[in-house]
Amino acid sequence: MSTVVYVPKDASALSVGADRVATMIAREAQSRGIDLTLKRNGTRGMCWLEPLVEVVVGSERHGYGPVTDRDVAGLFAADFLRGGAHPLQLGRVDDIPYLASQQRLTFERVGVIEPTSLTDYLQQGGYEGLRRALSLQQHEIVQLVTDSGLRGRGGAAFPTGIKWKTVLDTPAPQKYVTCNADEGDSGTFADRMLMEGDPFSLIEGMTIAALAVGATQGYIYLRVEYPHAERSLAEAIQSAYSAGYLGKDVAGSGRRFDLEVRLGAGAYICGEETSMLESLEGRRGEVRVRPPLPAVKGLFGRPTIVNNVISLASVPIILRRGAEFYRDYGVGRSRGTVPIQLAGNIKRGGLVERAFGVSLRELLYDYGGGSASGRPIRAVQVGGPLGAYIPASQFETVIDYEALSGIGALLGHGGIVAFDDTVDMARMARFAMEFCAIESCGKCTPCRIGSTRGVEVIDRIRYGIDRQQNLQLLEDLCETMAEGSLCGLGGLTPFPVRSALRHFKDDFLKPPTR
């Protein structure tokens, strides 16, 4: 019987040579006359082990990694196809502590299946959520999602069910379901990993959302920086149409749902929901004034669901396993699981899906293994470029929307970027303002002008020019931006700036190192 070998085709694995490894394995097998089936999975999210090669031995998957093309001949010599010993040997992949201790719900299939194989998807519980949804009334689906406690995983943490209810209750001849896949926050890659590793779960989630609110058209707004996800989604959508899971008769229900991917064009602001809608309509991604909410008057002026990839991809398992099943995970008002992404200066970077309630310390040290450089972790930025910098003294804080907001931080999309003790936090604060200036849509003055002035003021502080006055001016500027901007870009840029100033003020009081 042919031995099955998995080599990921996730962009992150490819970026460190997975294709070369796959080619080399195929070549080596051929030259040795070995019958081998090469499958391409998504990533398990243990990115420091990529390329992670898995071999099916008996019914178990054994891992080797990180494998380079130069290791391949040695792996064959060590009889890795039968789980042979080798310095890169990791044992049973499911037993690797990083993975074994996770609670994979939304990411249950990611890295396990061949991403665009509908057969694989169906064998692993795929489309059972949709089947359940088809047996329910619209308001029952919405109620179930509300009861699950699911809150928007894009960053705003708004209860998903309540958003859906608004769309359901707003009568209109046309409604839309849109997926915000403009994952622009540094330190985040959960959306990408899911879209590449299990695209059908997103498609199924959107289909259920469409049934729930009576929408017939869906759009995935995907950032152009994700060409691999684009290909994966396109292939999966094509298969879903061919198999009757999309189109005019969804799974034989007589209900219609069409789905299309639309590409962004490199504007961070389009991750803001109203800006995304403008962009989907083919315009400049300028933020809209709310109200009206997109749920009432969204895409092309119609009631529209705007949900993040992870929110939508969590819906199938909620339908399949029930609201209580999902709600039983988590703490306080943060229910279910959340994919945390460990990035930056971290030894074991990757994705950790756990119930809410896990502490930063556990994530950074038990999972992350400390910094990549081996130096102490001085600060982490949680929640992307608009998230606060958190000092080591607050690493006991747990992942919970309310707990983070209690220390003046936010969870955002769940990215954690670690910095060691060589970081200059005044420089990071300056970068926050610089980034805001580059990415501002220009609609609100505090954001458009304030960000540029912010860079200048921080420079003056760093160079010791009227330092006290400029520190006061920076605080005033932050307040103006926070209170006077329509959306989170201008409104939240003060988070990294103020937190850097609060916890690392000394860095502002010495001249720039570079």
Added chain:
Amino acid sequence: MVGIHQECYAQTMSAVELNDILDEYANVPGPLLLVLHAVQRRLGFIPQDAVPYIAERLNLSRAEVHGVLSFYHHFRRAAPGRHVIQICRAESCQAMGSDQLAHHARQRLGIEFHETTPDGACSLEPVYCLGNCACSPAVMIDDELFGRVSPEQLDALIAACDDDL
């Protein structure tokens, strides 16, 4: 009807091709970004003289088309080099030395960000997150993503761009 200046397209895109693109998206809601993406995929940029024609066909003003074109970082209004090197400058990559990597790239290529080497081989562009943050620092060359990029590896990648004429 705005006329297309056929000669301006001689080296880029024929009027027929542009028409084909516009025909394809004529009945799609909110088509402008789709059209611009299609033109850029074909040419690597969006020529200035295509703007009035696109505006006319989509029933938009030139200002609207120009506004969209200039809003999005991805759209180019001039031809890039044969290869586009994007270096991530966002926080995660900064934490792993992307500033030094960017400095190295500028020196190696002898150009600044948003510039193209005189031989037309490489354009250097900043990018803010490629979603490869667990393998920082990240670089994208054309459509190919690279992670954990060292200055030496970047040299090798740039050399491959130089060779690939």
